[in-house]
Amino acid sequence: MADTLDYNALASTAPRSVRKKFAKPPVKVACLPCRASRTRCGGQMPCANCVSKDRECSYLPSKRGGPRKKKEKSSLSPEHESKQDDALYNTIPSPPEFEEAPGMFNQIDELSLPGAGLRHLDFQSDVPSVFQNFFTGDGNQPHMQVPLISPPVNSTQPFVRTYGSEPEILNAYYDFIHNYFPILPPRASPPCRDRPLNCPVPGSTTSEPMMMYRPRSPLSLALSAILALIPHPSDLEPSSAASVHQRRTYAHTFAQLANSTIEAECDLDLSSTDPGQALSAARPFVGRERFHSQAPVDYESLLALLVLSVYEYSQRGNLLKMRYRAGQALAIALDKSLHAQMGNDEFSEARRRAWWMTYYCVIQGSIVSTTMPAIIINDPQFTTPYPTFSSDTEGWAILIQAQQVLVSATQFIGDLNKCISSQSGMYYMFERMQQLDAWTHSVIAQAELLPLLPQRSDFGDHNESITAQSIRAISRIKLSSAQIKTHRFRAFSDIPIFIKRHCDLTAASPNTPTTPASAKSGIHNVSCSCSNLTSFERASSTEYMTPSDSSTSSDIQTGTQSYTSQYAYPFASGFPYSTQQSAKICLQAALVISRLFHSLPTPQPLLDPQQQQRRPLPRSMPSFACCLMQSSYAMFMIYYKARVTKQLAPDTPDDEHGGDSGGDSTDQLIEELRQGLERIIAAVSNYSLAFEALDGMRDEIEGAYKTAFPLASV
Known part of the structure; x- marks a missing residue:
C-alpha cells in the first residue's frame, strides 16, 4: 500500500509531458489483431502491421x-481526482x-x-x-x-415466396408459423405439399410489386408478409442484396395491404354520410369465406394484427408499431368480449386462442420495450379458459x-x-x-x-x-x-x-x-x-x-x-x-x-418428389x-x-496426477x-x-x- 501511495504522490508532482497531436488522425475502425495488441492500425485491408507480421487481418x-469529446476541466486537484x-x-x-x-x-x-x-x-x-x-x-x-x-438487379432473377390461393397460404401457415405462434385452431384437413408460385419476380424498383395473386383476407395478407420473408426454394442466391430487397418489398406491401383491409373492414358505412347515426347502426358484415373453417371470419382482422405486431418487431425493428398493433388487437378483443368467453361450441377453441394470443402479444410488447403493460396481468375479469x-x-x-x-x-x-x-x-x-x-x-x-401423451393420434x-x-x-x-x-x-x-x-x-x-x-x-x-x-x-x-x-x-x-x-x-x-x-x-x-x-x-x-431442400x-x-x-x-x-x-x-501445487485441476475446471x-x-x-x-x-x-x-x-x- 505504501508503494502505491508513493507512486501516486510521485505521479501527482511529476511534470506532465505535452502530448503531440497525431500527424494523421486515427482510423475509425481498426482490425482485430491491432486492437488486441493496442497497436495503431492503418485501416487498410490488410493493414500494414498485419502484412509485416504475416498474420490474418480481419475487421x-x-x-x-471518430472525434473525441473534450473532458470538462475539473476544479479538483490531480491528487484529489486520483x-x-x-x-x-x-x-x-x-x-x-x-x-x-x-x-x-x-x-x-x-x-x-x-x-x-x-x-x-x-x-x-x-x-x-x-x-x-x-x-x-x-x-x-x-x-x-x-x-x-434499392440494390442493382442481380444477374440471376430473385424469387419471392408467394402463393396462389387461400388454402395454400393456410397450409404454409401450418408449415412455417403455427409451431411458434398458434393463433388458429389445429389443422382441419391433412397437410398438403408446399407449392409457392415458381416464377421469378421482375427486378423493378417501384414501390408496388407485381402480384400473381392478391390474398382476400387481412389474415392471409398478414401471413403472406411473413411467408414472403422466407427464402424461396428456387432462389439460387437468397442472401444476395437483390433477393433480400425483393423479399422486403413484397413483405411490406402485403403488410400495408393487410392494414388497409383491416381499416376498411372496421369502417362503419354511415361514418362518411351520417356520423350521428353511425354508432347506432349494425356492425359491418364481412361476406367472404372463412380463412379457417373453425375460426369466425370477423376474428381475422384481430389475428392479422397479432401477426403484424411480430412483423414490426422482427422485420422492421419498430417497437412502437409492435405495441400499437397489439393494442389495436386488444381493443377489438375487448370489444368482442373475448376475455370472458365461457361457451363450448365449434368456435370455442378459436376464441380462446384469439384472446390468449392477444394477451401474449400485449405483454410481449411490454417486455421488449420495458414499459408498463397496457393490461393488469392477473385481471380477474379475464375468465376465458386457456386453449x-x-x-x-x-x-x-x-x-x-x-x-x-x-x-x-x-x-x-x-x-x-x-x-x-x-x-x-x-x-x-x-x-x-x-x-x-x-x-x-x-x-x-x-x-x-x-405431459401425458394420448393413446390416439x-x-x-x-x-x-x-x-x-x-x-x-x-x-x-x-x-x-x-x-x-x-x-x-x-x-x-x-x-x-x-x-x-x-x-x-x-x-x-x-x-x-x-x-x-x-x-x-x-x-x-x-x-x-x-x-x-x-x-x-x-x-x-x-x-x-x-x-x-x-x-x-x-x-x-x-x-x-x-x-x-x-x-x-x-x-x-x-x-x-x-x-x-x-x-x-x-x-x-x-x-x-x-x-x-x-x-x-x-x-x-x-x-414434391423432384424437389429437395437444398438449404436450412x-x-x-x-x-x-x-x-x-x-x-x-x-x-x-x-x-x-x-x-x-x-x-x-x-499458484498452487499440482495434484497427484500432475495437473492443475482448478485451472482445468x-x-x-x-x-x-x-x-x-x-x-x-x-x-x-x-x-x-x-x-x-x-x-x-x-x-x-x-x-x-x-x-x-x-x-x-x-
Whole structure:
C-alpha cells in the first residue's frame, strides 16, 4: 500500500509531458489483431502491421473512433481526482489480457438494453453508413448487412415466396408459423405439399410489386408478409442484396395491404354520410369465406394484427408499431368480449386462442420495450379458459404463466434501478426478489414435467404435439430469461467495469474517511452509491459450473482471495443471494436458453418428389428473440469473471496426477460458455435468414464473441 501511495504522490508532482497531436488522425475502425495488441492500425485491408507480421487481418464494426469529446476541466486537484477514482474503482486490477476490457464491455453492455441489436428499417438514419455492405467476421460468412437503398438487379432473377390461393397460404401457415405462434385452431384437413408460385419476380424498383395473386383476407395478407420473408426454394442466391430487397418489398406491401383491409373492414358505412347515426347502426358484415373453417371470419382482422405486431418487431425493428398493433388487437378483443368467453361450441377453441394470443402479444410488447403493460396481468375479469393441446393439457397455462413471470421480472429491473438511485426501499426489493425467484422456480418445475401423451393420434394430433413441444420450450426460455433479469444485477455487481458503466449514482465524497468494509454496518454508515460494491471474491470455479453432457463437476477446493474496495456496498448484507449464487443461476439459465433455442423445431414442409431442400429453413415469429440477448449477455459477463478468476488464481501445487485441476475446471467452464454462445449465434443466424431486424442482433453477438474468442470460428 505504501508503494502505491508513493507512486501516486510521485505521479501527482511529476511534470506532465505535452502530448503531440497525431500527424494523421486515427482510423475509425481498426482490425482485430491491432486492437488486441493496442497497436495503431492503418485501416487498410490488410493493414500494414498485419502484412509485416504475416498474420490474418480481419475487421468488425466498432463503436469507437471518430472525434473525441473534450473532458470538462475539473476544479479538483490531480491528487484529489486520483483519490476519487481510487475510491470508486479500486477493487481488483485487470489482468494484462483485459486491458481492452472497456472495449469488450462496450459490446457486452448493449446486449442487455431494450430492443438490443434490432435493425430499424423504418429509421434509416439510425444505421451508420460506414457499416452498410459490411460483411461480418472474416468475409467468408454467408450473412451481409443489406443496404437499405434499392440494390442493382442481380444477374440471376430473385424469387419471392408467394402463393396462389387461400388454402395454400393456410397450409404454409401450418408449415412455417403455427409451431411458434398458434393463433388458429389445429389443422382441419391433412397437410398438403408446399407449392409457392415458381416464377421469378421482375427486378423493378417501384414501390408496388407485381402480384400473381392478391390474398382476400387481412389474415392471409398478414401471413403472406411473413411467408414472403422466407427464402424461396428456387432462389439460387437468397442472401444476395437483390433477393433480400425483393423479399422486403413484397413483405411490406402485403403488410400495408393487410392494414388497409383491416381499416376498411372496421369502417362503419354511415361514418362518411351520417356520423350521428353511425354508432347506432349494425356492425359491418364481412361476406367472404372463412380463412379457417373453425375460426369466425370477423376474428381475422384481430389475428392479422397479432401477426403484424411480430412483423414490426422482427422485420422492421419498430417497437412502437409492435405495441400499437397489439393494442389495436386488444381493443377489438375487448370489444368482442373475448376475455370472458365461457361457451363450448365449434368456435370455442378459436376464441380462446384469439384472446390468449392477444394477451401474449400485449405483454410481449411490454417486455421488449420495458414499459408498463397496457393490461393488469392477473385481471380477474379475464375468465376465458386457456386453449388446449390434446398432447399437453398444461402447455397453454405454462406459456401464459411464463409470460407473466417474465414481465414481472422486467418490471423488477426498473424498480430496482429506481430504488438504487434513491437509496431507499431496498429491503422491499429484496423481498420481491425472493418472491419472484420462488415463483419462477415453481413454474419451471411445472414446465419440466413431461405431459401425458394420448393413446390416439391422427394428423391433427401429431402436428399439434410438435406445436405443444415448441410452446413448452418457448415457455422454458422465457422463464430462464426471467431468472437472468432477476439475478443479473447481483450476479455481476462485483465486476469493476460493470460498476463503472451501470451505476448512475452520486459518487462518494473524496473527503470521506477510508474505513475497512468489515468495520461498517448499516446503510446509514455509507454515503456513496452503487459504485461501492462488495469486494470481488474469487470462488472455486466449480461454483459456476452446471451439469451437462460436456462437463463434469469436481470437488476441487482452491484458495480464496478477496479484494476489498475502500467502501462497503450499502445494502450488500440485505441481498438474499450472494454474487456467486446469482452468477450460478444466470449461468444455468443462459445455457438452458442456448440449448432450447437450438432444439426448437425447424419447418418441415411436404415437398414434391423432384424437389429437395437444398438449404436450412428459418424458424419464424421470433418475438422472444430478446431472450437470446439476455442469454449472451449473461454468458459474456460470466466469461469475464471466469477469465479474471483464472488470471488471479494463486499458484498452487499440482495434484497427484500432475495437473492443475482448478485451472482445468475453469477452462472447462470457458469452453462450455463458448459452445453456448455458438449455439446462440446459430439460432439468431437462422432467424436472420428471413428477418432483417435480427441481423443486428446476430452482428452484435458475433462481434462480442470475436472479441472474447478471437481465434475461434463461428
